[in-house]
Amino acid sequence: MCPTGPRPRWRGRTVQRPEGRADRRTVRTAGLLVVVLTAGAYLPSPLYPDYQYLFRYDDLTMTLLFATFALVSGPALLLCGPAADLLGSRPLLRLSVLLAAAGSACFVLADSPAWLFAGRVGQALALGAATGAAQALINRHRSASARVGGPLFASLVFAAGTAAGPAGSGVLAQYAPAPLVTPYLLHLALLVWVWWRLHRTVPGPVAARPALRRWRPARPHIPAALRPLFAVAGLSGFLAWAVVGVYLALVPALLAKTPHGDSPALSGGVLGTVLVCSLLSQLGGARRAAHTAQRLGLGALVASLLLLAATGAASLPATLGSALLAGAGHGLAFSGAARAVDAHTPPGHHAGIGSALYLLFYLGSGTPAVAVGVMTAWTPLTTAVTRLSWAGAALGLIALLTTYTLTTRPSPAQQPPPVVIPSTVAGPGPEPVHISLPASVSPSLPASVSPTRPVSSAAPGATGERTGAEPTGAG
Numbered sequence: 001m002c003p004t005g006p007r008p009r010w011r012g013r014t015v016q017r018p019e020g021r022a023d024r025r026t027v028r029t030a031g032l033l034v035v036v037l038t039a040g041a042y043l044p045s046p047l048y049p050d051y052q053y054l055f056r057y058d059d060l061t062m063t064l065l066f067a068t069f070a071l072v073s074g075p076a077l078l079l080c081g082p083a084a085d086l087l088g089s090r091p092l093l094r095l096s097v098l099l100a101a102a103g104s105a106c107f108v109l110a111d112s113p114a115w116l117f118a119g120r121v122g123q124a125l126a127l128g129a130a131t132g133a134a135q136a137l138i139n140r141h142r143s144a145s146a147r148v149g150g151p152l153f154a155s156l157v158f159a160a161g162t163a164a165g166p167a168g169s170g171v172l173a174q175y176a177p178a179p180l181v182t183p184y185l186l187h188l189a190l191l192v193w194v195w196w197r198l199h200r201t202v203p204g205p206v207a208a209r210p211a212l213r214r215w216r217p218a219r220p221h222i223p224a225a226l227r228p229l230f231a232v233a234g235l236s237g238f239l240a241w242a243v244v245g246v247y248l249a250l251v252p253a254l255l256a257k258t259p260h261g262d263s264p265a266l267s268g269g270v271l272g273t274v275l276v277c278s279l280l281s282q283l284g285g286a287r288r289a290a291h292t293a294q295r296l297g298l299g300a301l302v303a304s305l306l307l308l309a310a311t312g313a314a315s316l317p318a319t320l321g322s323a324l325l326a327g328a329g330h331g332l333a334f335s336g337a338a339r340a341v342d343a344h345t346p347p348g349h350h351a352g353i354g355s356a357l358y359l360l361f362y363l364g365s366g367t368p369a370v371a372v373g374v375m376t377a378w379t380p381l382t383t384a385v386t387r388l389s390w391a392g393a394a395l396g397l398i399a400l401l402t403t404y405t406l407t408t409r410p411s412p413a414q415q416p417p418p419v420v421i422p423s424t425v426a427g428p429g430p431e432p433v434h435i436s437l438p439a440s441v442s443p444s445l446p447a448s449v450s451p452t453r454p455v456s457s458a459a460p461g462a463t464g465e466r467t468g469a470e471p472t473g474a475g
Contacts, residue, residue: 025201026141030134031157033093033194037100037130038161039168040187041069041123044107044116045248046170046268047180049256054180057113063373065113066249068120070366076128077355077362084133084351090202093137096130097198099123101191104184128362132355137202139342139350151342152286155335156279163275166248170268179264222353226344230353233337234360235399236294240333241364243301243392246308247274247323249369250385254316270320277327282335290343293336294403300329302396309389312382334361 044051044065052062084092103122106115135154142153172186173179222230251274252267285293304326311318338357345353368388375384 023141023201023203026203027138027153029194029197029201030089030093030137030141031153032197033097033130034134034154034157035161035164036187036190036194037096037123037127038158039165040100040104040191041127042162042165043104043169043183043187044119045166045271046252046264047173047183049252050173050180050264051110051113051116055113055116059373059376061113063370065116065120066366066369066373068117069124070363070370072121072124073128073362074359076125077131077359080129080132080355084136084355089133089137089351090198092129092133093198093202094195096126096133097191097195098126099129100126101188104187104191107184108181108188110180128355131358132351135354135358136351151339152282152335155338156282159275159278159282159331159334163272163279166268167272168268170264170266170271173268174263174265221349222356223346226341226353229344230341230357232399232402233294233341234357235395235402236298236333237337237357238360238364239301239392239396239399240297240330240337241361242368243305243326243396244274244278244330245365245368246372246385246388246392247271247319247326248365249372250313250319250381251323253381254313254319270323274323274327274330277324278331278334281328281331285332285335288336290336290340291403293332294340295400297329297331297333297336298396298400298403300325301333302393302400304329305389305393305396309386309393313385314382 048062048065051057080092080095099122103119103126106119106122110116110119138154139151168186169183172183176182248271251270255263255267255270281297285296288296304322307318307322307325311322313319338354341353341357342350371388372381372384375387379387
C-alpha cells in the first residue's frame with residue numbers, strides 16, 4: 001500500500017504511480033537494486049588471486065581488468081544519467097539488471113581471461129546505467145519526514161553493496177563448493193528477485209512518452225552556479241574512493257605474504273570491514289552539515305595516507321589500522337559530497353548531475369589499482385604505495401583547503417533572487433528596473449509606490465535598510 005495519497009492503479013501486475021509521490025516500497029527496491037549491483041561489481045575482488053593462478057596471466061592483465069571497469073562505467077554514466085531524467089527510471093533499471101546478469105554469467109562460464117574482461121564490461125555497464133536512475137528514484141520517492149534523507153540513503157546503500165560484495169564472495173569461495181562459480185550463481189538469483197520487485201513496485205510512465213523518439217545522447221549540464229560546489233564535492237569524493245581503492249588493491253597483496261593470509265574469506269572480511277567503517281561514519285555524520293562532513297572526512301583520509309606513507313605498507317597492523325581510518329574518512333567525505341550537490345541540484349536533473357558526480361567517484365575507485373599495477377612493474381610494492389600515498393595526501397590537503405574557500409564565499413545560487421519592478425519613468429527603452437530587496441522586505445509593493453521613492457518607507461520591516469544596493473558575496 002502506498003503510505004501517502006490514494007492507492008496505486010494496477011494494470012495487470014505492473015504498478016502505475018505518479019513518480020513524484022513518496023513511497024517506501026519504491027525506495028526499498030531502488031536501494032536493494034543498488035546494493036545487489038554494487039555487490040556484484042565487487043564480487044571478483046577477493047577472487048582475483050585464484051583467477052591469476054588458474055589462468056596464468058601476468059600482473060599487466062590484472063591491471064587491465066581493474067582499468068576496464070573504470071573506463072566502461074564512465075561513458076555509461078554520462079549516457080544513461082540524462083536519459084533517466086528524460087525517459088524515467090524504470091527502463092534504465094531494467095536494462096541494468098539484464099547487463100548485470102550477463103556479466104555474472106560470463107564469470108560463471110569463464111575459462112580464460114577473455115571471459116573475465118567480458119564480465120567486467122557487463123558489470124560496469126550495469127552499474128553505470130543504474131546509478132543515476134536509482135539515485136533520482138530514491139530522491140523523488142523518499143519521504144521528506146524520513147530520518148535518513150534521500151542523498152544519504154543513496155550513499156549508504158552504495159557503500160553497503162561495496163562492503164557486501166568482497167565479504168560475501170570471500171566467505172563463499174572459502175567454504176562453499178565451486179568457489180569461482182557459487183558467488184555468481186547467488187548473484188544471478190538476487191537479480192531475478194530484484195527484477196520481480198522492479199516489476200511490482202517501481203512506477204512506470206502512465207502515458208507513452210514522446211520524448212523517447214526525441215532523445216539523443218548528451219553530456220549532463222552542470223549549472224554555472226553549481227559548478228564551484230560540484231568541483232569541490234567531486235574532488236572530495238574522488239579522493240575518498242581513491243584512498244579506499246588503494247586499500248582494496250593493497251590489502252589482498254599484503255595478506256598473501258602472511259601465514260594463512262591467502263584465504264579469500266580473510267581478504268574479503270578485511271575489505272568489508274573497511275566499508276563497514278564507512279557506513280558507520282556516514283550514519284554518525286548525518287546530522288552534520290555537508291561541508292563539515294567533507295572536512296572531517298578529508299582530514300581522516302589525509303591522516304590515513306600519511307600513516308601509510310610513513311610505514312611504506314611494510315607493517316600489516318599499521319596498514320590495517322590506517323585502512324579502518326580511511327574507511328571512516330571515506331564515509332564522511334563521500335556522503336558529505338553527495339549531500340552537498342543534491343541540495344543544490346535543480347528539479348528534473350538529479351539523474352544527470354548525480355551520474356556526473358558518481359563518474360568522478362568511479363574514476364577514483366579504479367585509478368589507484370591501475371596506478372599501483374603500473375608502478376610495480378619497475379618499483380617494489382612498498383615504494384609504489386609510499387609514493388602514491390604522498391601524492392594522495394597532497395591532493396587531500398588541496399581538497400580540504402578548497403572546502404574552506406567555498407564556504408567562506410557564498411555561491412550565486414545562495415543569493416536571494418532580485419525583485420523585478422516595472423519602471424514607470426521614461427527611459428531609453430522598456431527594460432525593467434532590477435532592485436535587490438533585503439530578505440525582510442515583502443516583494444509585493446502597493447501600486448502607488450514609485451520606484452524612484454525609497455522602498456523602505458513603504459514596506460514594513462524595512463526601516464534602516466538601504467534600497468537598490470547590490471548583494472554582497474562572491475561574484
